[in-house]
Amino acid sequence: MPNTMSLRASTRRIHCSKLLHPTTYLHTRQTPKVPVGWRQCRAVASTASAERVLFPGALNSKFTNEMAFIRPSTHKAIPTYRVMDQYGQVINKEVGVDTEDEEALTLYRNMVCLSIMDLLMFEAQRQGRLSFYMMSAGEEGIAVGTASALDPSDVIFCQYRETGVFLQRGFTLDQFMNQLFANKEDLGKGRNMPVHYGSKELNIHTVSSPLATQIPHAAGAAYALKLQNQQQSDKPPRVAVCFFGEGAASEGDFHAALNIAATRQVPSIFICRNNGYAISTPTSDQYRGDGIAARGAGYGIDTLRVDGNDIFAVRRAVKEARRIALENGGKPVLIEMMAYRVGHHSTSDDSFAYRQKVEVEDWKRRDNPITRLRKWLEGRGVWDEDKERELRSSLRKKVLAAFDKAEKMKKPPIASAFEGVYEEITEEQKQHIEELRDILQRYPKEYDIDQHEGGIESLSQLLEKK
Amino acid sequence: MPPSLSPVRTLSRCLLRPQSPIHPRCQWHPSSIRQASAAAGARLNGTVEFDSTPILQHTSRAALANPELPPDVRNGQTKRINLYTAVNEALRHALQTDERVLVFGEDIQFGGVFRCTMNLAGDFGTDRVFNTPLSEQGLVGFAIGAASEGMKPVAEIQFADYVYPAFDQLVNEAAKRRYMSGSTGYNCGGLVVRMPCGVVGHGALYHSQSPEALFTHIPGLHVVIPRSPLQAKGLLLSAIQSNDPVVFMEPKVLYRAAVEQVPVDAYHLPLDKAEVLKSGKDLTVVSYGTPLYTCAAAISAAEKDFGCSVELIDLRTIYPWDRKTVVDSVKKTGRAMVVHESMMNAGVGAEVAATIQEQAFLRLEAPVKRVTGWATHTGLSFEKFIIPDVTRVYDAIRKTIEY
Numbered sequence A: 001m002p003n004t005m006s007l008r009a010s011t012r013r014i015h016c017s018k019l020l021h022p023t024t025y026l027h028t029r030q031t032p033k034v035p036v037g038w039r040q041c042r043a044v045a046s047t048a049s050a051e052r053v054l055f056p057g058a059l060n061s062k063f064t065n066e067m068a069f070i071r072p073s074t075h076k077a078i079p080t081y082r083v084m085d086q087y088g089q090v091i092n093k094e095v096g097v098d099t100e101d102e103e104a105l106t107l108y109r110n111m112v113c114l115s116i117m118d119l120l121m122f123e124a125q126r127q128g129r130l131s132f133y134m135m136s137a138g139e140e141g142i143a144v145g146t147a148s149a150l151d152p153s154d155v156i157f158c159q160y161r162e163t164g165v166f167l168q169r170g171f172t173l174d175q176f177m178n179q180l181f182a183n184k185e186d187l188g189k190g191r192n193m194p195v196h197y198g199s200k201e202l203n204i205h206t207v208s209s210p211l212a213t214q215i216p217h218a219a220g221a222a223y224a225l226k227l228q229n230q231q232q233s234d235k236p237p238r239v240a241v242c243f244f245g246e247g248a249a250s251e252g253d254f255h256a257a258l259n260i261a262a263t264r265q266v267p268s269i270f271i272c273r274n275n276g277y278a279i280s281t282p283t284s285d286q287y288r289g290d291g292i293a294a295r296g297a298g299y300g301i302d303t304l305r306v307d308g309n310d311i312f313a314v315r316r317a318v319k320e321a322r323r324i325a326l327e328n329g330g331k332p333v334l335i336e337m338m339a340y341r342v343g344h345h346s347t348s349d350d351s352f353a354y355r356q357k358v359e360v361e362d363w364k365r366r367d368n369p370i371t372r373l374r375k376w377l378e379g380r381g382v383w384d385e386d387k388e389r390e391l392r393s394s395l396r397k398k399v400l401a402a403f404d405k406a407e408k409m410k411k412p413p414i415a416s417a418f419e420g421v422y423e424e425i426t427e428e429q430k431q432h433i434e435e436l437r438d439i440l441q442r443y444p445k446e447y448d449i450d451q452h453e454g455g456i457e458s459l460s461q462l463l464e465k466k
Numbered sequence B: 001m002p003p004s005l006s007p008v009r010t011l012s013r014c015l016l017r018p019q020s021p022i023h024p025r026c027q028w029h030p031s032s033i034r035q036a037s038a039a040a041g042a043r044l045n046g047t048v049e050f051d052s053t054p055i056l057q058h059t060s061r062a063a064l065a066n067p068e069l070p071p072d073v074r075n076g077q078t079k080r081i082n083l084y085t086a087v088n089e090a091l092r093h094a095l096q097t098d099e100r101v102l103v104f105g106e107d108i109q110f111g112g113v114f115r116c117t118m119n120l121a122g123d124f125g126t127d128r129v130f131n132t133p134l135s136e137q138g139l140v141g142f143a144i145g146a147a148s149e150g151m152k153p154v155a156e157i158q159f160a161d162y163v164y165p166a167f168d169q170l171v172n173e174a175a176k177r178r179y180m181s182g183s184t185g186y187n188c189g190g191l192v193v194r195m196p197c198g199v200v201g202h203g204a205l206y207h208s209q210s211p212e213a214l215f216t217h218i219p220g221l222h223v224v225i226p227r228s229p230l231q232a233k234g235l236l237l238s239a240i241q242s243n244d245p246v247v248f249m250e251p252k253v254l255y256r257a258a259v260e261q262v263p264v265d266a267y268h269l270p271l272d273k274a275e276v277l278k279s280g281k282d283l284t285v286v287s288y289g290t291p292l293y294t295c296a297a298a299i300s301a302a303e304k305d306f307g308c309s310v311e312l313i314d315l316r317t318i319y320p321w322d323r324k325t326v327v328d329s330v331k332k333t334g335r336a337m338v339v340h341e342s343m344m345n346a347g348v349g350a351e352v353a354a355t356i357q358e359q360a361f362l363r364l365e366a367p368v369k370r371v372t373g374w375a376t377h378t379g380l381s382f383e384k385f386i387i388p389d390v391t392r393v394y395d396a397i398r399k400t401i402e403y
């Protein structure tokens, strides 16, 4: 195979010349902020007696003649940061909670609203009025708290159990209900399963069911923001934020995302919601390290583990993470938010097939982000039973009013079935649309097309569109 | 309860009463929702009756009359079971009779989200039946490694829509293992990757896909889609027995909806044979999986209305497929149609139609018609317009006959 041989030889030559004239040396000015150590990595140890050799793959590693395997099981678990205890008492009064009463009340109202919407929609699904739903019970503080600590211009990628992020950012009850009922007002054009919300206006990318795919997207988006932060220095800098579950963190995409985020030093905050389960799979079947936080160091990423039931801890952690993420042009941060999935995985799941009811009851009693904040508010004297009752009753009415309106609304035009695959309808699609229209016209009794806005007309309009 | 009761009041009241009991342990309730999507005055759509469809064996006698069953099985007993139970029974038999068999995947230990692996972990232990971490590329790669060292891993992908992270492992490793290993003898025979596929009425973009055509493009993989419990049991056992890797796609809408008499004993069905489900003179309809039920309903209406006679063929193994059975049938009928759920473009229908055109051109009296999903994604609200229904198949029969 002479051809292959010569190909190999020439590849080698290219390698050699690169080593002799590393591009980093030639263009140091264009590639600023490369830590000095990394540029030196191609050098070789000076003397045989040096304490450390600069192996290119592990800088500053000292030689040792003591053989000591790293045994993670002997390490202490990474601590969990909290600001207040489960009784709503602030632990360090000097540091405080970093939140005004008024803002705390807003956060509380949003968390309660989320839990009421969850209860009602769960029930609506049970009645067969909704095909599917996913609850946030136990994780309201993570979503609402994180969103409240970010700038509204920061870009967010969600998994699916972050309804609170949308709520806190201003997604309206009508918008939620329109999506859940996939009606003609749904921003997703009735194409996605319930809870797959998205809003460009609120800088939140649309939820997509395949797990973990959004994590590398967040890294790439953060890189876009990094460059835009540099190019548009008149505008306030932005970060990208990505949510995912501890189960999703087992996907290759998670690892790829953190690694590329670290090597490109992107301003991103990766937020793992560790709620103990991935559908039925407990964390003991998911990983054997110290949670997801332990992986941060492996990628050279600043990391913190936080008590997700403590919304003040969530907020402080995210604010600080945002500051770090924007330092020196950008770097990724990982936060592991600890929680317990109080609800079933979704309305398609009965979690008592794989976990004890008492386990769930215990957790509900022990701790919960909503009751914890309520205790704090009551301690401040700004909340009481009457206010609670009034809030719940008014929120329930608001949710149900939106529900009622959305359920009655027509479905999106049938044309939406074909639009949006490409920017323009293709010639092949046109033929498919014609064939469908023909069927709908000749067999009108077989289809409920009037449920859809514009009926059959929407297809004709699409075909006429130039 | 008066029908006029406002939804607001009904829902409000639910909040007051204790939480209603959770549904049976099941992830999807597709059949009811699917039926409900047919229009009120429909005569064709919504006429798939699982209780009486000719696709399923409703009596023990009919089930045992199957000539593909070995004689001892034909003299045995049958049991009325659904498709997920048939899969479970095949897995159980394989685990029981061959200690090389392993069953694993996401959430399978408690029975799996579609209940296919119920009680297997308890009965065979978690060394052989276990949860994997949530990584399709990881668990399929793991399965290839185990198969290459002599085990028979049956790996489950939770939904066919989530197989793509494992695409590299399947296409570049599983399919090419024997070929690239040359005379070393390495191969990954015994590997089966199971995955639920197809629409259920409300699965939208990521719980509806039938990506079989992506795998039929790859020599080295067998791609199998059973239509019923009886078929699923025998084909899955053959897949596990096979010395080549098999992608085994299970139409998830059939898990509960398709119930039939299934031999209690174990048996193997061929992985290289299509099956003529109904013979006919004027037209050959080729399909597989769920659309066979649609085809059967459409054929019954069309034969009544147009006085034609239609032959129905189940491919069963989509690749490498039984070209002879199909071509022989078309040579007899002179007309052909292919029906599948996934999109038309570069789909299985294209391959079948091209083969018919190459091998039976002079016998064709009409173009080979494809009735398939359109060139788009399965948007939640539009599934009923996108996936072939009885009306579309019926109309295509008429057009092909009248051509």
Ligand SMILES: Cc1ncc(C[n+]2csc(CCOP(=O)(O)OP(=O)(O)O)c2C)c(N)n1
Pocket (backbone or CB within 6 Å): A161, A209, A210, A211, A244, A245, A246, A247, A248, A249, A273, A275, A277, A278, A279, A341, A345, B106, B134, B136, B158, B159, B162, B165
């Ligand atoms: C690639 C992929 N594989 C499998 C699934 C099916 N699935 C949906 S949610 C889920 C569990 C996710 O658990 P986790 O990431 O911990 O999030 P949580 O549900 O606990 O919030 C699984 C396996 C999927 N959606 N995508």
Ligand SMILES: [Mg+2]
Pocket (backbone or CB within 6 Å): A245, A246, A247, A273, A274, A275, A276, A277, A278, A279
């Ligand atoms: Mg989880």
